[in-house]
Amino acid sequence: MASDDRxxxxxxxxxxxxxxxxLGPKLDGGFGPTRWEHWRPTVALFQHEHLLIDRMxxxxxxxxxxxxxxxxxxxxxxxxxxxxxxxQVEFTNPWDFEPVYEALHGFANNYPYDPESEDYLLxxxxxxxxxxxxxxxxxxxxxxxxxxxxxxxxRKKRTGEPGHTAIIDLDLSKYDRIAARFSAEKTEATTFLKxxxxxxxxxxxxxIERIERVAGASRSPILLTGPTGAGKTRLARRIYELKRHRRxxxxxxxxxxxxxxxxxxxxxxxxxxxxxxFTGATGDRPGLLKAADGGMLFLDEIGELGLDEQAMLxxxxxxxxxxxxxxxxxxxxxxxxxxxxNRDLGPAVAQGRFREDLLxxxxxWAFALPxxxxxxxxxxxxxxxxxxxxxxxxxxxxxxxxxxxxxxLAFARGPRALWRGNFRDLNAAVTRMAxxxxxxxxxxxxxxxxxxxxxxxxRRPGSADSQTQVLVEVLGExxxxxxxxxxxxxxxxxLGVCREAKTLxxxxxxxxxxxxxxxxxxxxxxxxxxxxxRFDLSWDDIGG
Numbered sequence: 001m002a003s004d005d006r007x008x009x010x011x012x013x014x015x016x017x018x019x020x021x022x023l024g025p026k027l028d029g030g031f032g033p034t035r036w037e038h039w040r041p042t043v044a045l046f047q048h049e050h051l052l053i054d055r056m057x058x059x060x061x062x063x064x065x066x067x068x069x070x071x072x073x074x075x076x077x078x079x080x081x082x083x084x085x086x087x088q089v090e091f092t093n094p095w096d097f098e099p100v101y102e103a104l105h106g107f108a109n110n111y112p113y114d115p116e117s118e119d120y121l122l123x124x125x126x127x128x129x130x131x132x133x134x135x136x137x138x139x140x141x142x143x144x145x146x147x148x149x150x151x152x153x154x155r156k157k158r159t160g161e162p163g164h165t166a167i168i169d170l171d172l173s174k175y176d177r178i179a180a181r182f183s184a185e186k187t188e189a190t191t192f193l194k195x196x197x198x199x200x201x202x203x204x205x206x207x208i209e210r211i212e213r214v215a216g217a218s219r220s221p222i223l224l225t226g227p228t229g230a231g232k233t234r235l236a237r238r239i240y241e242l243k244r245h246r247r248x249x250x251x252x253x254x255x256x257x258x259x260x261x262x263x264x265x266x267x268x269x270x271x272x273x274x275x276x277x278f279t280g281a282t283g284d285r286p287g288l289l290k291a292a293d294g295g296m297l298f299l300d301e302i303g304e305l306g307l308d309e310q311a312m313l314x315x316x317x318x319x320x321x322x323x324x325x326x327x328x329x330x331x332x333x334x335x336x337x338x339x340x341x342n343r344d345l346g347p348a349v350a351q352g353r354f355r356e357d358l359l360x361x362x363x364x365w366a367f368a369l370p371x372x373x374x375x376x377x378x379x380x381x382x383x384x385x386x387x388x389x390x391x392x393x394x395x396x397x398x399x400x401x402x403x404x405x406x407x408x409l410a411f412a413r414g415p416r417a418l419w420r421g422n423f424r425d426l427n428a429a430v431t432r433m434a435x436x437x438x439x440x441x442x443x444x445x446x447x448x449x450x451x452x453x454x455x456x457x458x459r460r461p462g463s464a465d466s467q468t469q470v471l472v473e474v475l476g477e478x479x480x481x482x483x484x485x486x487x488x489x490x491x492x493x494x495l496g497v498c499r500e501a502k503t504l505x506x507x508x509x510x511x512x513x514x515x516x517x518x519x520x521x522x523x524x525x526x527x528x529x530x531x532x533x534r535f536d537l538s539w540d541d542i543g544g
């Protein structure tokens with residue numbers, strides 16, 4: 001049965017419906033009169049009053065040509081106005097994806113479609129499961145510009161009944177509920193990675209969205225960089241939990257801080273050892289890589305690993321195999337690596353302290369977590385999170401009064417707050433204030449006391465370490481390393497003064513305390529501004 005393609009004068013010509021399908025040697029089989037007594041999906045497709053098909057493109061293999069001719073004749077019998085075209089398509093093994101996909105892909109790409117006047121249906125009830133999957137992929141990727149159609153036998157076996165049909169449109173943009181659900185699941189995943197904290201920093205939110213996408217699609221190593229206390233360990237644990245929830249990983253999460261692995265024990269801890277491998281090795285030890293088999297290994301501060309351990313780790317990443325200490329046979333472990341570091345590994349490579357090939361292997365997906373100072377707009381939601389965590393752990397509800405909260409946030413977001421320990425500093429500050437809060441209320445006096453305590457902890461005057469640290473904080477590691485020693489000492493002193501002063505003028509008066517007395521006119525702020533400009537710095541860059 002087919003639609004009439006003749007149109008009344010003045011009306012547009014009706015669109016034709018064209019069906020494509022594979023011949024099913026088993027389901028469509030049969031040659032004698034009894035073939036009409038059982039359900040044959042390809043023929044049944046044309047026995048539905050509600051489905052009018054103008055042309056059938058029947059794909060078959062040469063060895064089934066006789067059956068293809070019979071099925072084509074039967075289609076013409078039940079639907080005389082349907083044009084049937086038979087196409088020979090060959091593949092050596094119908095259960096091998098590559099030849100099946102290549103054959104069907106070639107046919108789909110070479111077919112002369114006319115989408116302006118024809119609608120296309122792809123019948124996926126016949127053929128092997130491999131062929132059905134290939135047809136689905138060709139439709140889903142729009143290489144076949146149509147919709148899928150499935151047929152099913154009648155619920156009660158009755159001779160001559162056509163069964164049932166269902167058309168599937170893979171254009172998901174039409175399914176608002178599916179799209180909304182997908183969006184909600186994605187939002188839920190990124191919220192989980194952020195610990196349920198409603199962060200507002202656009203760069204950080206974009207970073208988390210990218211991590212969620214990579215974590216869900218890749219088993220390659222992930223490198224998390226950023227300053228100490230930026231949340232690398234916490235994020236690594238959430239990545240693991242997200243992948244486990246999605247059933248993308250089944251093994252355990254194994255964590256180790258590489259800074260704690262020293263000397264001969266490092267190789268044994270990571271890769272295991274056999275009994276008698278060295279003095280004190282009284283039994284076999286599987287090692288951390290083996291413990292992470294099927295799961296995830298988080299190596300924090302990976303830059304602290306020795307070169308020998310780095311070489312072994314690289315081999316394990318590339319082959320999934322490694323040699324325990326004292327063993328004569330390799331062990332195997334399939335794990336995903338998460339690595340963390342608070343330093344730039346590039347200079348470590350240049351200095352010969354980190355293997356270039358290992359960095360290339362773990363740097364495929366590298367994400368730099370910003371420090372708390374770079375996320376000032378996220379301090380408020382993180383403050384609420386820390387208070388909630390304290391309540392959960394201590395069993396006591398603690399809140400700020402309005403004035404205290406405003407004072408703490410003004411300080412926390414301002415230039416005086418260095419947050420050298422990042423979220424660890426924030427956690428410690430909240431814990432101290434909450435513990436000392438009378439009646440569960442943090443007041444302004446308690447906030448001022450905590451501000452003084454934080455600033456005292458960040459103030460480490462006089463040491464070479466503190467000078468280097470302030471230069472790195474303001475300039476970054478690369479620019480700080482490029483300074484001449486004379487300039488480094490002088491600039492570190494000036495930056496230290498600026499951070500203690502409330503204004504540029506006040507800092508200038510301290511820096512030029514002697515020379516300003518010999519001048520007829522003084523403009524300490526302008527002199528200091530010009531000095532800082534030599535290093536491409538401004539007052540706002542310092543955080544003083």
